[in-house]
Amino acid sequence: MGAQQLDVDQVSLDPASWTVLQRCLDHRDSWPTDNPHVMGTKGTKAGRGAASTAYPFHVLDDCGFPPRMVRSTRLVDLVNTLDPKLVAAAFGMDPQATLIYLADHIDATRLPEP
Structure with missing residues (x-):
């Protein structure tokens, strides 16, 4: 499954997430493997099931x-x-x-020049 087959309908991913x-x-x-899931394990590559929900924790x-x-x-x-x-749209x-998640400070480098 290559990236060209992905169908992103709502919001494009930011560059870091896309990478x-x-x-x-x-x-x-x-x-x-023919498993359609992005996250696969040695145990799921032989089938079509998803990795367990505990897998990311153990990784x-x-x-x-x-x-x-x-x-x-x-x-x-x-x-x-x-x-x-x-x-919000990207993460549902x-x-x-x-x-x-908004920070309580202002990054001075992102402000317009006076």
Whole structure:
């Protein structure tokens, strides 16, 4: 399944997320599998089932960061660099939910020159 087969109907991914997804798909292309899921394991590549919901937690065990922290950090970055409504649409969230990720400081480098 190459990236050209992806159908993104609502919101385009930001460059960092697109790069990660592309790397996942490129890695999957090297596997002999017909499994349609982006995230595959040695156990799921022979079938068509999805990886277990516990899989992402165990993949990150060695780095010491739980998936919730990685997701929150990513959302903080996206909400503070993009439109929070676009982030909400991309992640299937309520637009109000993204507001909790707004930082309480202003990046002076992003302000227009006086």
